[in-house]
Amino acid sequence: MQWIHVDPERAKRESPYGVTVAHGNWLLSIAYSKLFSQLYTSINTRMTINYGWNKIRFPAPTPVGKRIRLIAKVVNVREIGE
DSSP states (O other), X not given: OOHHHHOHHHHHHHOTTSXXXXXXXXXXXXXXXXXXXXXXXXXXXXXXXXXXXXXXXXOSOOBTTOOOXXXXXXXXXXXXXX
């Protein structure tokens, strides 16, 4: 519950951005379904695995209420079994 994310008045006074900013993990939860639906074609599987997020970066703050843009690149696809 950091004030930069939840306290608009304090953010207006003390934040270098002048507004509250979205938490990175919240952005991931919103963006994941949008991005995944563009990169992945559903097939009959028993399980999919999130291998981690060691390549995700947050290069700039996202002010609450602003739009976000997503960019992704598929670097490898491997078929396993049938």
